[in-house]
Amino acid sequence: MSASIGFGFVAACAVLSALFVVRVKNLVHAALWLGVTLIATAGLYAMLDASFLAGVQVLLYVGGVSVLMIFGVMITRKHDGLVVEAESTSGPRGVFAAVGLFAVLATSIVMTPELDGAVAVETVTARHLGRSLLVDHVLAFEVVSLLLLIAIIGAVVLARRRDHGVERKELPAPRREEVSS
Amino acid sequence: MSGLVHGAQYAVMIVSSLLAVIAIGIWFERKFAGRMQSRLGPTIVGPVGLLQPLADVVKLLQKEDIVPKDADRALFDLAPLLAVLFSLGAAAVVPFSPTAVAADLDIGVLFILAIGALMVIPTFAAGWASNNKFALLGGMRAVAQSVSYAVPLVLVVMVPVILSGSMRVSEIVTFQSEHHWFAVWPIIPGLPAFALFFIAMLAESNRIPFDIPEAESELVAGITTEYTGAKFVLFYMAEYVHTLVGSAVGAALFLGGWDGPFKPGLHWMVLKTLLLFTAVYWVRWTLLRFRSDQLMDLCWKRLVPIAVGLVFLAAAWVQFVPGAR
Structure with a gap:
């Protein structure tokens, strides 16, 4: 209870x-x-x-x-002071997507027959997780980590490329009205 | 239900003993700082100034609670409370003796790190909600600093986890009492990991030389610029609690927790925690503040690579040294 x-x-x-x-x-x-x-x-x-x-x-x-x-x-x-306005222009579409997703999930949960009885599930400890990630599925784990590494390096490269060609002196002067107190 | 009662009992015990330690700690710090700077520290209130913390608290609580006109009222009020809550959180999984632990979680170390990561939110919220440039700058710096230093912290905390093969803090301590304290043996990676932990802990609790979020000489008082009275006390307390709980975590993970010669038990854990706590103040009154860029340099170019190396060494130790685990 x-x-x-x-x-x-x-x-x-x-x-x-x-x-x-x-x-x-x-x-x-x-x-x-x-x-x-x-x-x-x-x-x-x-x-x-x-x-x-x-x-x-x-x-x-x-x-x-x-x-x-x-x-x-x-x-x-x-932003002016403390308010950073959120401009939400797709309210109806958002509601539609949320209701649709809820309907799909709810039906699939209700239609699953095994959920009726209480099923004893073994608790997954950190030890189990570690073993399964680094022993049983080590290849997939390493591939994913390589992918993430590539994504990080890619992000850095993209961010740096935008900096090229912009000399320090060409940067616009800092905006005065950023935070008004 | 008994779990709830147990938790509540320990919560009351931990909070009240922390408060007592903090009260004495404030007196101790002022005396200590005084001695280091060739002065006497507090002497007037009570014998050798012992009642000074009480006078400080009464003075601060009497002050008017000023809220800036355009402040974000809800966040402004909430931030100090959350700061105290999150800084206390990690104390729940730290075992002070083989029996005295509030919740000996299977994922203890992860819990400590997760709660530590949450500290960013009240700090930032305070800086943002004050609607003050100094506070906002302090908040931004605080977030950048604690997010950066969380990386080496997570890595070095993995060293005792790898060496002992458990994330339950009590099992890590038991392992050390059966083998050696991790700060002593294996000396590499144990001792450097402990040193890195100490540095990262200083940075996470915004202590000098890492107190750039406060930086009174450049940012007035950083995130606490607009805070007065009771709310300021809460921030002040959160900082002390954070340091104290961090010291307890360090004592448990690297210095063998309750283990010690003669009679192992609560007193050893308390002694080690207080020694680390004192070391924090020793550093605080000895060193100067880093600049923001020096801080980032130290973290990303020095501490992170060293920490990665230490994790490797710990894994190699467990793998190749017979009887390591």
């Missing part, structure tokens, strides 16, 4: 904060709400005994991705 109360609470947190992410006007707030969503998702993982996944989720997504998004917002958007 207490497990389902806990699930309800965490799930409600996840859904509500996700709603805030797309509805809040201020982009920085939206990015912080995204952090809440990701923490709540990590809570769901922890409740499903996937504690390693929960830890990695917080470490990488909350500590990494959402912070990166905040940085992206601050560096790329022009």
Whole structure:
């Protein structure tokens, strides 16, 4: 019983904060709400005994991705004071996509017959995960890490190429109105 | 349900003992700093100034709570609370003795790192919500700094994990009490890993020489510029708690935790934690502040490559030295 109360609470947190992410006007707030969503998702993982996944989720997504998004917002958007406006122009399409995805997922969950009974699932520990990633599937793991490395180097190359040809003195003077206090 | 009761008991115990240590710690730091600078430190309030922290707290709590007119009110209020919460979080998985641990998680080390990564959010939120240029700059610097230093921190923390073969902090300590403390043996990569951990911990808790988010000589007071009274106290406390919990983590991961000669137990863990805590202040009152670019240089060009090398060495040690695990 207490497990389902806990699930309800965490799930409600996840859904509500996700709603805030797309509805809040201020982009920085939206990015912080995204952090809440990701923490709540990590809570769901922890409740499903996937504690390693929960830890990695917080470490990488909350500590990494959402912070990166905040940085992206601050560096790329022009903002006056504390409000970074979010311009959402595709509301109806978004609602349509969300409802459609929910319908597909819900039907596939309901149609799956094995979910009726309680099935005992072995808890996956970090040890299991490590063994399966670095022993059983080591080739796939290394290929993925190589791919990520290529992506990182590619990103650096793209970012540097844009810098070429722009001399220091040609850079525009810093904008005065960036943060008005 | 008993898990909840157990957790609540330990939470109360840990928080109250941390608060007590911080109160004494403030007095100790002021005395210590005074001695290092050839002065006496606090002497007026109470015997040898012992009641100074109390006077400080009363003074700070009396102050008016000023909120800037155009501040982001909700975030401004929330940030100090979150800072204290996240800096306390890691204490949950640190075992202080074989029995005294709030939650001995299977993924203890990962939990510590994850909670540490969260600290970025209140720091940034405070800088942003203050609507002050100095605070915003401080916030940006803080985020850049802790995101960068998280990389070597994660890597060196993997050294004890690899050497002991477990991420449960209590198992790492047990392994050390059965073999050697990791800071002592294997001396390479153990000792350099411990040194790197200490440096990264200083940077993560924004202590001198890594206190550029505060940098009072260039940024007024960085993220805490607009904070007054009780909220300022919370930030101040969060910084102390972060340092203290970081010291406890270092003591458990590298210095053998509760293990020690004569009688192993809680007292050794407390002693080691406090020694590391003192070392932080020793460094703080000895060194000058780095510049932002020096900080990034140190992290990405020195610490990260060394940390990667240490992880390799640890793996090689486990693989090739007979009886290593």
